[in-house]
Amino acid sequence: MHISGRRIGVALSVLLSLVVVVSIELVKFTGPQVDFLMNTRGLIVAALLALVTYASPAIWIFLFTGRRGVGGTNLVWAVMALAVARVAVQVSSGSLRLILGFVAVSIGLATITLVAAATSRFGGVLVARGFAGGVFLSAALSLSFGTLDVIWRPGFVAGAVTGAIVALAVALAARMRSLPEQPYAQGLWALGPALSLAIMVFANPAFTSSQAGIPLWAATVSLLAAFLLATVLLRSQGQPTLLLTLVVVLATATVYFVPGWPQPGAALVSIIVVVFVALLGGGVCGLVAVATERSQRLSSRRRLAGAASGTGLLVILPTLVFQVDYDIPLGFPNAFVIVTAAALLCVYALYVERWERRLGHRASQPDPSANSRSGQLAQMGALVGVAVLTVIGAFIVRPTVPDEIPEIAVSQARVLNWNLHYGVSLDGDLTWDEMAEVISDSGAHIVALQEVSRGWILGGGGDMLTYLANELGMEYAFVGAADLQFGNALLWNPMTPLTDIERTALAYGDGPQHRSAIAGTWVSSGIDIRFVSAHLQHRESNTPTRMLQIADLFEGLDIDSSAVVMGDFNAEPGWPEIIHFESQGFESAVDVYGDPNAMTYPATDPTYRIDWTFTLGVTTGETTVLDTEASDHLPILSSVSVPAPNLN
Numbered sequence: 001m002h003i004s005g006r007r008i009g010v011a012l013s014v015l016l017s018l019v020v021v022v023s024i025e026l027v028k029f030t031g032p033q034v035d036f037l038m039n040t041r042g043l044i045v046a047a048l049l050a051l052v053t054y055a056s057p058a059i060w061i062f063l064f065t066g067r068r069g070v071g072g073t074n075l076v077w078a079v080m081a082l083a084v085a086r087v088a089v090q091v092s093s094g095s096l097r098l099i100l101g102f103v104a105v106s107i108g109l110a111t112i113t114l115v116a117a118a119t120s121r122f123g124g125v126l127v128a129r130g131f132a133g134g135v136f137l138s139a140a141l142s143l144s145f146g147t148l149d150v151i152w153r154p155g156f157v158a159g160a161v162t163g164a165i166v167a168l169a170v171a172l173a174a175r176m177r178s179l180p181e182q183p184y185a186q187g188l189w190a191l192g193p194a195l196s197l198a199i200m201v202f203a204n205p206a207f208t209s210s211q212a213g214i215p216l217w218a219a220t221v222s223l224l225a226a227f228l229l230a231t232v233l234l235r236s237q238g239q240p241t242l243l244l245t246l247v248v249v250l251a252t253a254t255v256y257f258v259p260g261w262p263q264p265g266a267a268l269v270s271i272i273v274v275v276f277v278a279l280l281g282g283g284v285c286g287l288v289a290v291a292t293e294r295s296q297r298l299s300s301r302r303r304l305a306g307a308a309s310g311t312g313l314l315v316i317l318p319t320l321v322f323q324v325d326y327d328i329p330l331g332f333p334n335a336f337v338i339v340t341a342a343a344l345l346c347v348y349a350l351y352v353e354r355w356e357r358r359l360g361h362r363a364s365q366p367d368p369s370a371n372s373r374s375g376q377l378a379q380m381g382a383l384v385g386v387a388v389l390t391v392i393g394a395f396i397v398r399p400t401v402p403d404e405i406p407e408i409a410v411s412q413a414r415v416l417n418w419n420l421h422y423g424v425s426l427d428g429d430l431t432w433d434e435m436a437e438v439i440s441d442s443g444a445h446i447v448a449l450q451e452v453s454r455g456w457i458l459g460g461g462g463d464m465l466t467y468l469a470n471e472l473g474m475e476y477a478f479v480g481a482a483d484l485q486f487g488n489a490l491l492w493n494p495m496t497p498l499t500d501i502e503r504t505a506l507a508y509g510d511g512p513q514h515r516s517a518i519a520g521t522w523v524s525s526g527i528d529i530r531f532v533s534a535h536l537q538h539r540e541s542n543t544p545t546r547m548l549q550i551a552d553l554f555e556g557l558d559i560d561s562s563a564v565v566m567g568d569f570n571a572e573p574g575w576p577e578i579i580h581f582e583s584q585g586f587e588s589a590v591d592v593y594g595d596p597n598a599m600t601y602p603a604t605d606p607t608y609r610i611d612w613t614f615t616l617g618v619t620t621g622e623t624t625v626l627d628t629e630a631s632d633h634l635p636i637l638s639s640v641s642v643p644a645p646n647l648n
Contacts, residue, residue: 007374008179009122011172013130014378016115018169019079020134020195021141022086023108027199027315029089029151030105031457033098034320036428039632043327047320053102054312058305060110065301070117072179078111079173083166090151090162098428109315112195113188113308116292118176120185124293126375129234131191132285133382135198136227139205140386143220143393146470147206147462152430188307190291190348192314193341194284199457200319200338201255202226202281205393206463207455210484211255212273213264216466217394222274226281227386231379233286241290241353244283245346251280252342256335262480262487262505262516284342290349293356314341319457326482326513397463400470411524411641412621413496415531416444417566417613418635422453422486423464426604426632430460434630436471439491442626442637446498446522447491448533448566452478455485465489479503479518481535488533488567490520498522498531504556509537509545517567519557525642529618530559534567536577546570546577554584562617564640568633570610578612586614589638594623600634611636619643 030050037046064078085104092100119127141161142149150158201207203226208219233239254276259269318341325334416439425431439447453459454466469476474491477498481487492498498520506515517534534553537545546569559565565586571577573596578588590598590613599606606625613623613636621639628634 008176009119009126010375010378011176012115012119013126015169015172016119016130017133017137018165019111019115020131021138021165022082023112024135024138024199025149025151026101026105026108028149028457028461029101032424032430032460033101033428035424035458050316050320053106054316055309056106057110057113057308057312060107061305061308062301064114070114070184071181072177074114075118075173076177078114079169082107082111083170086166087162090159109312110308112191113311116188116191117184117304120292121182124185124289125234127292128285128289129379131194131288132230135203136386139203139223140389140393143205144389144396146396146467148430148432148467185292187291187348187352189310189314190345192311193345194288195315196318196341197284202277204455204461206461207485208274208277209463210454211259211264212270214270216463217398220390220394222277224387224390225278229278229282230285231383233282234289239286239290241349244286245350247279248283248287248342248346251276251283252339255280256338259484261484263503264484287345287349291345291352293352323458329512397466397470400473412639413445413522414443414637414639415564416442416447416635416637417611419450419568419611419631419633420452421631422451422456422459424459426629431630432464432467436468438626438628438630438635440472444637445493445496446531449489450533450535450568452487452489477501477518477520479516481516482513487516488518488535490518490531490533496522502557504552506552507545507548509548510542515549517553517557527562527642530563532557532559532565536569538570543576550577550580564618565614568611573609581614586616587620589613589615589620589623590625590636593620598625600625602632603629603634606634613638615640
């Protein structure tokens with residue numbers, strides 16, 4: 001049985017949503033893989049491989065279309081290839097999984113272009129609806145899994161969800177296999193910057209949470225508001241293109257430049273960020289409707305292939321350039337890269353609208369099928385589906401710490417210090433569950449973390465801090481470092497609450513990354529013990545910068561008579577940085593109470609000790625460097641308590 005008449009456009013729009021869901025997950029999956037290659041093969045090799053991968057959708061366009069244009073048969077082949085590739089990634093592991101991930105994302109972007117081309121014959125509004133449904137459904141689905149995407153999860157549930165999505169996509173494509181070759185809109189490459197903005201910003205609740213300084217569950221308000229705004233805009237008779245371009249550029253700049261660093265700032269700033277993220281999401285969806293409306297014509301496979309590669313490159317380039325700044329500074333704020341991507345979409349939408357007016361058309365005028373009964377049902381179904389999944393996700397990621405904590409006397413606290421490498425293990429996998437298990441098994445009451453990812457694409461785009469806190473039943477405090485999505489944190493058991501949380505920026509010096517530190521106070525037996533998590537500059541030769549950062553650490557965090565200073569100091573035994581701590585009366589817990597020969601980096605074959613736990617004015621107990629490959633660093637576990645009173 002085939003879909004007929006005016007329902008075809010709606011069905012194509014739904015198919016586009018499903019393809020976008022699968023492809024966004026694959027784009028986020030390749031982030032940790034690119035990072036893995038950066039660490040093992042170098043920045044240039046990783047960047048080149050990423051660029052080649054995201055330019056290669058053109059090859060798949062040629063394979064799927066053969067000598068034909070865009071028709072039903074092409075869609076079937078493309079969607080089936082994407083389904084097989086996505087399932088293969090889910091069930092594979094190791095190096096094979098890495099290779100399949102890069103192949104699958106290339107197929108996914110080619111399939112998005114093909115389905116969008118077929119949908120565009122019914123108007124840009126249906127393309128935009130498919131785009132909006134896909135990006136917001138992807139975000140809601142990720143939320144419902146605690147922001148650790150399905151693709152990273154083993155087991156029946158993850159397999160069932162993956163299978164259901166790809167099976168529905170294949171079924172829809174199969175029902176349109178007789179769709180004849182027809183003209184399609186030009187300029188489908190505009191989906192590239194739109195997808196990039198969605199993945200990095202407005203359909204990324206972890207980004208909104210960290211950028212606004214609000215809990216992850218509260219960031220879902222912005223997600224729902226953006227989808228609701230997009231839904232309203234795409235029901236209207238044409239888009240206010242000039243207004244939307246102003247809103248999109250202003251919103252992108254506001255979201256990145258208004259929040260302070262190393263923390264967002266006042267409550268008003270949080271509200272502004274949430275509002276403008278929602279405006280950005282709605283505005284981008286409206287501009288997609290305009291940008292994909294350009295007069296349709298039968299076009300060569302080369303044009304379509306070019307559009308597919310353009311989409312791919314404009315998805316990955318903003319991310320790559322944005323991230324490169326943290327190793328090779330660009331000389332200007334890297335947020336301008338994201339603003340430029342937004343501006344590119346805006347300029348093209350304005351060009352399309354002007355072109356259409358010259359031809360006597362009105363850009364983004366809805367096809368009758370868009371607002372038909374089936375179109376309205378599809379739109380309502382998408383709205384309800386995203387809303388339900390988002391509410392479920394908000395419930396799942398809500399804080400799990402009980403409101404009332406029984407008063408239990410704790411005289412000795414176990415403390416853990418660990419650089420988490422933004423949740424990425426040595427083989428490129430996300431190992432959040434393993435990290436949570438290590439922390440739980442250690443029995444730590446207070447945990448100092450570095451390189452914590454909250455929406456970073458190289459870390460998979462999720463909120464690992466909220467995930468770990470909820471898995472462990474702990475509370476947390478966070479401070480941005482490289483940016484507000486990448487920083488340091490303290491976790492604590494409610495039995496050993498930390499108060500007087502302070503955050504401080506550390507000297508930039510020779511760079512290339514901004515650094516910060518965070519501190520909290522635990523009161524034990526009437527004595528305040530200060531706990532600190534810090535991460536110092538990483539280039540070996542930059543001892544002067546690290547010394548400046550240590551000075552800022554002491555000046556900015558009220559480190560007094562009783563303190564436990566933990567972190568990745570990127571300094572080895574005997575270096576000036578370590579000597580300085582010892583000259584201030586601090587003891588190295590590993591040297592005095594553990595094994596001085598224990599190394600902490602890299603985890604597989606540790607040959608350096610660059611992670612430290614320093615104690616001052618407290619009784620320090622046995623200290624151990626734990627053995628795990630969940631991160632590229634090894635954690636240090638110690639116990640501390642208030643010194644016994646001197647009775648003499």
